[in-house]
């Protein structure tokens with residue numbers, strides 16, 4: 001029995017990794033300085049894992065930005081626009097692919113399966129040469145060996161997953177490209193074997209998605225080739241986030257081990273094991289500790305579960321492991337000194353999870369009695385949580401039980417609302433707007449910090465916020481935008497902010513998780529029933545509206561997004577928790593309307609992300625997700641315009657459900673995906689207001705008016721101009737003031753140019 005870890009958070013308990021990267025980008029740290037810092041952090045994480053008793057310690061899970069980008073650059077997949085000169089990709093080109101540069105737009109970024117982690121999408125281009133420009137897993141393996149004497153287990157994205165998650169090729173090219181990748185993998189594995197590496201973890205999470213039998217046949221052929229070429233490497237094919245789709249095929253692959261998720265794919269994987277058994281010549285990686293959530297494990301139940309499995313299968317060896325990489329949870333909990341003690345005791349972050357695995361190993365090797373104290377402590381902590389008074393609020397439960405169907409519907413259908421809103425809002429053709437946030441400058445963050453640590457009074461803080469809002473109202477007026485926003489300066493994060501103001505949530509001080517690149521989030525913890533306390537956003541929106549004649553958009557985060565971007569209790573279904581959040585938001589929407597806000601945007605960027613990985617589970621999810629949005633937004637008058645916003649996702653699968661949200665206007669991220677959304681809209685005509693993002697906000701690059709104009713014109717080929725809005729891809733909180741002003745000025749110029757061309761032509 002071994003403890004195996006699948007991946008460790010990169011960011012560091014104090015976000016050292018993030019800080020080093022940002023210093024480098026700001027020019028405060030040079031390249032050797034960055035390399036040095038990264039190495040220290042990397043080694044420190046290996047040390048920690050060794051101390052926690054991990055037998056198979058992952059290496060090459062660390063990265064300077066994203067693990068998919070690492071794979072792509074290692075294979076020489078650098079799109080021409082980055083003008084890479086051959087050889088190992090230098091940091092500068094590597095970061096240019098991630099973040100863009102003035103003469104080259106960044107590579108697309110999208111959700112890693114159903115998580116809030118975003119990866120850089122590898123982009124294939126015709127004529128690309130495939131060669132192993134460097135062997136990163138080998139480097140990582142050697143480093144761990146030389147510096148710490150650790151025999152690391154390199155983690156590599158498997159070829160099937162790598163290619164499935166890439167873009168730029170047609171389905172007919174898939175097999176050919178796969179065949180061209182094989183030699184690179186073989187070279188990589190061969191060099192690892194030569195260096196004395198024995199275990200390699202090949203991540204193939206796409207094996208849990210809806211693949212065909214043909215796919216599995218093709219995949220098996222690859223693994224046969226690996227086995228033939230590098231027999232001495234022990235490959236573990238690792239799956240996660242759901243149950244394996246064609247389990248009976250996967251167990252016949254020539255691998256030394258197979259890793260399964262027994263948390264998020266428990267029923268499916270268990271059914272498969274019951275039906276097909278598990279090969280006695282392979283190791284079973286048993287993902288039994290939740291790598292996606294922060295609750296302590298009920299160790300006794302887990303032991304029982306593994307013992308039951310042991311009754312009917314006899315793998316060569318058991319690997320006790322988290323259900324997936326620990327990338328998705330914060331580093332360690334001992335920094336959380338202000339939490340409710342019952343809640344604190346029921347938590348387990350990455351380091352605690354590794355301790356839990358070690359305890360499981362002890363119990364399973366030496367009997368449960370050997371750790372009975374720890375087992376009882378875990379059971380007791382979870383028991384105390386389940387009887388916490390926050391867990392059950394009768395008023396909320398009662399309200400939800402008695403909802404009437406009309407509470408999920410607007411008063412009139414869209415066509416009627418559209419007429420009424422046109423009168424009420426008096427907007428020009430192709431109205432311009434932004435998605436909500438303006439730069440969260442160091443000054444804004446400092447102000448929040450001073451307020452948080454009580455160095456500033458509420459009045460001082462409010463005054464600062466008003467000044468900031470006022471400044472940006474004026475900037476927006478000068479730029480000539482049509483629908484203004486207050487800028488979200490008062491928010492640390494679009495989810496955490498609401499979590500701090502609603503009943504039933506707790507929030508941590510250091511519970512950071514990587515979202516993309518150096519950007520992190522601190523997901524709030526939903527541990528009780530959710531309750532609206534008092535208006536959360538009215539003060540700022542109302543103030544902003546008092547500064548202008550133009551309509552100000554109120555700005556809320558939707559129920560599905562709050563749910564997905566929080567750590568959620570697991571004694572209630574997600575559907576029930578979403579309904580509780582929706583009910584609270586409904587009251588906020590009503591308060592905004594009552595205070596003269598004529599447009600309210602309810603962001604749902606995580607709607608697509610929450611989509612189950614298997615199609616058969618889609619309908620159920622989409623149904624409750626849509627209903628919760630409607631519950632949150634339907635209480636308003638016909639004349640109040642409801643907007644929603646979504647980003648970083650492929651939308652073609654869910655256009656129908658987006659339509660059913662019945663929002664009057666949706667703004668969607670579109671620019672990094674280079675026109676794919678346009679294709680989607682060609683296939684599904686969308687009959688409500690829509691703004692396709694006209695420029696990428698993740699890049700410091702400033703788009704020209706011409707380029708934006710072209711984007712608008714392209715969009716108008718598929719969108720009705722009477723329904724079209726002009727806006728950036730997403731909020732602007734990560735940008736600098738000057739970048740924002742220039743970009744938005746170009747955007748408004750572009751919109752005006754298109755308007756006047758339309759006027760000339762009719």
Ligand SMILES: Nc1nc2c(c(=O)[nH]1)N[C@@H](CNc1ccc(C(=O)N[C@@H](CCC(=O)N[C@@H](CCC(=O)N[C@@H](CCC(=O)O)C(=O)O)C(=O)O)C(=O)O)cc1)CN2
Nearest residue numbers: 116442445446448449492493494495515518519520521565
């Ligand atoms: N939850 C969530 N998920 C999301 C998004 C999102 O906005 N929220 N957007 C999409 C992309 N993801 C993103 C995720 C994070 C950030 C982001 O900007 N994160 C910030 C942190 C935001 C935050 O909470 N900031 C705190 C401050 C945190 C902090 O570092 N405080 C320092 C002090 C800071 C100072 O004095 O300057 C400290 O306490 O020591 C605040 O503003 O109050 C960052 O990593 O830098 C952006 C996009 C998808 N998923």
Ligand code: MET
Nearest residue numbers: 435436437603605731732
């Ligand atoms: C990730 S979606 C962000 C929407 C939010 N209103 C913002 O502008 O930041």
Ligand SMILES: [Zn+2]
Nearest residue numbers: 605647730731
């Ligand atoms: Zn967005």
